[in-house]
Amino acid sequence: MGKQSVMKTAVLIIGAGIIGMLTARLLKQAGVAVIIIEQGYAGKESSWAGGGIISPLYPWRYSDAVTRLALWGQKHYPAILEDIHANSGIDPEYIQSGLLYLDIGDELEQAIQWEQQFGYDFKCFSGEDLKTIEAGLDYSHGERQGWFTGSIGQVRNPRLVKALREDLLKLGVTIEQQTQAQAFISEQGQVKGVVTDKGNFYADKVVLAGGAWSARLLEKWLKTPKIAPVKGQMIVFKAEPGIVSRIVLSKGRYLIPRKDGRVVVGSTVEFKDFDKTTTESVLQELVQEAHRIIPALANYPVEKQWAGLRPGSIDGVPYIGEHPELKNLYLNAGHFRNGVVIGLASCQLLVNQLLAQEPIVDPAPYALTEERLVEDSRKIDLSTTI
Numbered sequence: 001m002g003k004q005s006v007m008k009t010a011v012l013i014i015g016a017g018i019i020g021m022l023t024a025r026l027l028k029q030a031g032v033a034v035i036i037i038e039q040g041y042a043g044k045e046s047s048w049a050g051g052g053i054i055s056p057l058y059p060w061r062y063s064d065a066v067t068r069l070a071l072w073g074q075k076h077y078p079a080i081l082e083d084i085h086a087n088s089g090i091d092p093e094y095i096q097s098g099l100l101y102l103d104i105g106d107e108l109e110q111a112i113q114w115e116q117q118f119g120y121d122f123k124c125f126s127g128e129d130l131k132t133i134e135a136g137l138d139y140s141h142g143e144r145q146g147w148f149t150g151s152i153g154q155v156r157n158p159r160l161v162k163a164l165r166e167d168l169l170k171l172g173v174t175i176e177q178q179t180q181a182q183a184f185i186s187e188q189g190q191v192k193g194v195v196t197d198k199g200n201f202y203a204d205k206v207v208l209a210g211g212a213w214s215a216r217l218l219e220k221w222l223k224t225p226k227i228a229p230v231k232g233q234m235i236v237f238k239a240e241p242g243i244v245s246r247i248v249l250s251k252g253r254y255l256i257p258r259k260d261g262r263v264v265v266g267s268t269v270e271f272k273d274f275d276k277t278t279t280e281s282v283l284q285e286l287v288q289e290a291h292r293i294i295p296a297l298a299n300y301p302v303e304k305q306w307a308g309l310r311p312g313s314i315d316g317v318p319y320i321g322e323h324p325e326l327k328n329l330y331l332n333a334g335h336f337r338n339g340v341v342i343g344l345a346s347c348q349l350l351v352n353q354l355l356a357q358e359p360i361v362d363p364a365p366y367a368l369t370e371e372r373l374v375e376d377s378r379k380i381d382l383s384t385t386i
């Protein structure tokens, strides 16, 4: 796209992470002309960096607003992932590996109440019985209890975003990469388009799906959602199939076994602005935790360490809906630690609003109300939230 070029479309989406791309997919399938602009490359930020667990880590800690989106996503993901795989030719590697919780401690009662309310199939295992779930666990440091559900799945993020991008291109969606939205074009309180470093783009409606960067773009012009970057560092072991077979979660750290045997280990929660550097101390800490949980991992090398910026929000409740100060400007951002599991439902809910359809869930908890907006994103403090 040359400088100063002018283009008009029905819906323009800012940001080609999982949220922007899933929103574009749903719109295109409904026959809407849609374009995505992305300041870097499609699917290379948080959506690339994440673990891909299709569940909040400790789901009972979240509000019903997050749970409702998660449940909808868990129900609909397998079929949609199959469809994306078939259309793109790229396998996002969905595996229903189940999720094993160790060391839940005094949260067990709350967890049991939560699973009974939402109909999950968790079972308690202790001592040697745990080996029927995950053979490689270490029991040397005392008796252990585990809580397991077989229904939770996972995807491999880099493959999911690659598949989504390919799928969109095949559906005929344009993705303008290396194109940064810098301001909104508006007339009489309505958005008319976006100013970018590659020229102006005009659209009937604009969706901001800018992940951790969403507040930064808005705050120059409008009140902004309480969204701030929260760094997560991860590592991956080049292990073999069978060394770890379930997602295992212990004391806030998790192991995710991929199809080819690699094991992803994460993750930190750091409040460091837009800094994505990785550190030796975190590398050592994650390696030690992984060895503590599955000792056989000590036989395999760490292949890579990386960090991503989660779009942090208060209690992890995303912003989905129209901006109260600028008509036809919509937001879908702030999915924090759960953008994969709750992203599918959040995109469907936003598309329901864009197309004036019956919403899949009550949109009220996600709306951009006055109390959920702020003038200056530097004042956002997420350190006491999830």
Ligand SMILES: Cc1cc2nc3c(=O)[nH]c(=O)nc-3n(C[C@H](O)[C@H](O)[C@H](O)COP(=O)(O)OP(=O)(O)OC[C@H]3O[C@@H](n4cnc5c(N)ncnc54)[C@H](O)[C@@H]3O)c2cc1C
Binding pocket: 014, 015, 016, 017, 018, 019, 020, 037, 038, 039, 040, 041, 042, 043, 044, 045, 046, 047, 048, 049, 050, 051, 052, 053, 054, 055, 179, 180, 181, 182, 209, 210, 211, 212, 213, 214, 217, 231, 232, 233, 234, 266, 267, 307, 308, 309, 310, 311, 332, 333, 334, 335, 336, 337, 338, 339, 340, 341, 342
């Ligand atoms: C370490 C880690 C582990 C995680 N694990 C899980 C998990 O197991 N399960 C789960 O559900 N979630 C997980 N998450 C969270 C999940 O990855 C995020 O919530 C999700 O990726 C957010 O998607 P997004 O599209 O909003 O953001 P992003 O993927 O960051 O995409 C936003 C895009 O917008 C672009 N953009 C921003 N501003 C502009 C602009 N002005 N102009 C043009 N483009 C712009 C950015 O370049 C970026 O590509 C994890 C995240 C991390 C970091």
